[in-house]
Every structure is written in C-alpha cells, then in structure tokens.
Amino acid sequence: GDSVTQMEGPVTLSEEAFLTINCTYTATGYPSLFWYVQYPGEGLQLLLKATKADDKGSNKGFEATYRKETTSFHLEKGSVQVSDSAVYFCALSVHSGGSNYKLTFGKGTLLTVNP
Amino acid sequence: GAGVSQSPRYKVAKRGQDVALRCDPISGHVSLFWYQQALGQGPEFLTYFQNEAQLDKSGLPSDRFFAERPEGSVSTLKIQRTQQEDSAVYLCASSLRRMQGVSQETQYFGPGTRLLVL
Numbered sequence: 575g576d577s578v579t580q581m582e583g584p585v586t587l588s589e590e591a592f593l594t595i596n597c598t599y600t601a602t603g604y605p606s607l608f609w610y611v612q613y614p615g616e617g618l619q620l621l622l623k624a625t626k627a628d629d630k631g632s633n634k635g636f637e638a639t640y641r642k643e644t645t646s647f648h649l650e651k652g653s654v655q656v657s658d659s660a661v662y663f664c665a666l667s668v669h670s671g672g673s674n675y676k677l678t679f680g681k682g683t684l685l686t687v688n689p
Numbered sequence: 690g691a692g693v694s695q696s697p698r699y700k701v702a703k704r705g706q707d708v709a710l711r712c713d714p715i716s717g718h719v720s721l722f723w724y725q726q727a728l729g730q731g732p733e734f735l736t737y738f739q740n741e742a743q744l745d746k747s748g749l750p751s752d753r754f755f756a757e758r759p760e761g762s763v764s765t766l767k768i769q770r771t772q773q774e775d776s777a778v779y780l781c782a783s784s785l786r787r788m789q790g791v792s793q794e795t796q797y798f799g800p801g802t803r804l805l806v807l
Contacts, residue, residue, distance in 0.1 A: 679731030
C-alpha cells in the first residue's frame with residue numbers, strides 16, 4: 575500500500591537556523607506530494623505541493639522538491655522564525671479509480687523554534 | 690471568509706455510548722472528507738462525499754461508524770457503541786470541486802473534534 579515516512583521529532587531550532595524535515599514515500603502509483611502544517615489550536619493547512627517528478631513546491635520560504643529517484647520530498651527552510659513552530663505533515667495522494675482524493679499522511683514532525 | 694468548522698471541539702463519552710460529530714464545510718464546497726487521527730499519528734482517511742453522495746467509505750473502521758451528508762452541506766459522523774480504541778481526533782475537510790481526474794483539489798481542514806472514550 576501507500577505510505578509516508580517522515581523524520582521523528584521533536585525538532586528544536588534557534589531562530590534563523592536552517593530547517594530540514596525528511597520525508598520518503600512508497601506509492602502504488604504516481605503520487606502527488608504535499609506538506610501540511612498544523613499551528614497550535616488550528617486545522618491542517620496546505621503548505622506546499624508538487625504533482626510530478628522534479629517539481630519544486632514553495633510557500634512562505636519553505637521549499638520541497640519531488641525526487642522520484644529517491645522517493646523523497648524533504649521540506650527545507652533557510653531561516654526559521656518563532657512563528658514557524660508547528661507540526662508538519664508530509665502526505666501523498668495517488669491517482670486511483672478516476673480520482674486522487676485520498677491523502678496518506680506521515681506521523682508528523684513537531685518543530686519548535688526558540689527566540 | 691469562514692473556514693471549516695466542527696463541533697463539538699471536545700467530547701468525552703463512556704464506553705458503549707453513541708456520539709455524533711458535526712462538520713460544517715466551507716459554503717459551496719462540493720467535496721467533503723472525514724479523517725481519523727490517533728494520538729501521535731497522521732490523519733487516516735475515513736470517507737468521502739460528493740455533495741450528498743457518499744462515494745467512498747472504505748476507510749471506516751467498522752460498521753459502528755456511519756457518516757451522512759443529507760443535503761450536501763453539513764455532515765455528521767456517528768459512532769455507535771463507542772470503544773476505547775475510537776479515542777482520536779476526527780478531522781473534517783472540504784474542497785471546492787468534485788475530486789475527479791488527475792487534478793488535485795486543495796482540501797481545507799477543520800480544527801477537529803477530540804473524542805475521548807472512557
């Protein structure tokens with residue numbers, strides 16, 4: 575079946591540090607890849623996505639590149655801020671049966687950024 | 690504008706009780722999803738509605754779980770005879786269009802209902 579593995583947290587960084595959260599996947603078909611973020615007390619929000627190999631998704635200074643050869647979609651940010659503290663989820667969906675709505679999520683990585 | 694809302698935000702139930710969880714999607718959104726998120730895990734798909742039609746219920750863990758969306762807007766997830774393993778956060782999401790083909794519609798998530806079964 576489809577699965578997502580992301581690095582275990584928690585991750586604690588100082589402000590302006592470089593962030594990488596690793597994500598690898600296994601998929602039965604050709605997946606679309608996503609990063610979702612959940613800020614304290616809020617719902618999941620789509621952070622960025624990529625739908626084909628070598629695509630780079632980016633938003634709010636975060637980036638992730640769809641690497642088919644390594645089945646990876648690592649999240650990076652050059653300089654984190656305190657406001658980036660949240661739980662980050664890597665996810666995929668696979669086109670199946672005429673639609674691709676089912677999201678398969680990783681377990682999430684808690685990021686804490688200290689001033 | 691208003692996002693996806695869910696109620697109640699917290700629910701404590703005794704084992705064996707029935708519970709009903711409500712989801713108000715973004716107005717006009719055709720597609721609606723329910724996910725279950727156990728502690729320390731990522732969300733897992735439960736079911737999908739396109740308007741009032743439940744097109745996929747493959748993720749419902751047992752026949753104690755039932756979801757409906759009778760008028761194509763508000764949805765209710767009902768759990769009968771709750772068990773301790775049902776304790777989780779239940780997430781609702783909606784998207785503007787029907788999910789068809791290879792286009793990926795963004796799913797907008799609500800804050801979830803945290804269910805604790807004692």
